[in-house]
Amino acid sequence: MTPAGRHRRRTVEAALRAADLRLGKRLAAATAAFVVAAVPAGVLLALVEAKWSPLRTFDSGAAVQLHAVVLRHPGLLRVLDVLSNRVWDPVTMRAAVAAAVLWLLWRRAWRLAGWAASTETAAAVIGLATKTAAGRVRPHLDAPVAQAPGFSFPSGHTLTATVSCGILLLVAVPLVPRTLRAAAWAVAALSVFGVGLTRVALGVHWASDVIGGWLIGSALVGAAAWAFEAWRRELGLGVPPPADGLEPELVQRRGGARAGR
Numbered sequence: 001m002t003p004a005g006r007h008r009r010r011t012v013e014a015a016l017r018a019a020d021l022r023l024g025k026r027l028a029a030a031t032a033a034f035v036v037a038a039v040p041a042g043v044l045l046a047l048v049e050a051k052w053s054p055l056r057t058f059d060s061g062a063a064v065q066l067h068a069v070v071l072r073h074p075g076l077l078r079v080l081d082v083l084s085n086r087v088w089d090p091v092t093m094r095a096a097v098a099a100a101v102l103w104l105l106w107r108r109a110w111r112l113a114g115w116a117a118s119t120e121t122a123a124a125v126i127g128l129a130t131k132t133a134a135g136r137v138r139p140h141l142d143a144p145v146a147q148a149p150g151f152s153f154p155s156g157h158t159l160t161a162t163v164s165c166g167i168l169l170l171v172a173v174p175l176v177p178r179t180l181r182a183a184a185w186a187v188a189a190l191s192v193f194g195v196g197l198t199r200v201a202l203g204v205h206w207a208s209d210v211i212g213g214w215l216i217g218s219a220l221v222g223a224a225a226w227a228f229e230a231w232r233r234e235l236g237l238g239v240p241p242p243a244d245g246l247e248p249e250l251v252q253r254r255g256g257a258r259a260g261r
Helices: 003-039 037-048 053-072 074-087 092-107 110-134 154-176 178-201 207-234 248-252
Strands: none
Touching: 003 037, 037 110, 037 207, 053 074, 053 207, 074 178, 092 110, 092 154, 110 154, 110 207, 154 207, 154 248, 178 207, 178 248
8 A cells, every 4th residue: 555545544544533432422412412302201200299180190090090901801911911021121122232232243333333332321321310319109009910129200111112122223224124114113113102001001100100211212312313323424424314224334234344434
């Protein structure tokens, strides 16, 4: 390689390293921006803390009615328990994201792997911090069918499912044939809605806990995706529509290709 070629290569590599550093800063900024994006969740938390009567009525009515349904149908109870505590359990959802991160590292998609890992970690930290700050007691129903430790707001299952499904979609959707992408989004939406429904039906969360999990999770994924898109703009890669995921180039790469370059 000529001296001029080596110089150009070093210049490009330096620019990429600088962009990587700015991506990390943007991810931190996106976590802060998430606080603003989660204003609806903050309002909901304020209403929970204030013990707003209409909200308490809504929560109590939803909890009692859904709980009564599962008490009358033992088979449905078993299905909901498996879905809630096996399929959509936070450990399962985080394991799925961890597997995706390992696959991205194998593909050398360093930045996308970092984005997925940091977003999932932020969800766990924010969920725990919010639960501790709110200190809301879980429902106490007659003839309980399930128990869960810790505080109630927001629903950790719902928050984790919302963030995990968002991450998996935005990472993997470029590999899904376009004719099946609507189905992939539908499965993710069904999972996010379904886990919330199971938590209320099992009597371990109030409905507003679930809504809080949806709001916080959606805001976090949106803010983190914005940070990743800003990095792509800086590198001149363009920003694909959400239906194409964060890095549609993945579908064109092979295992040995360098991703994100």
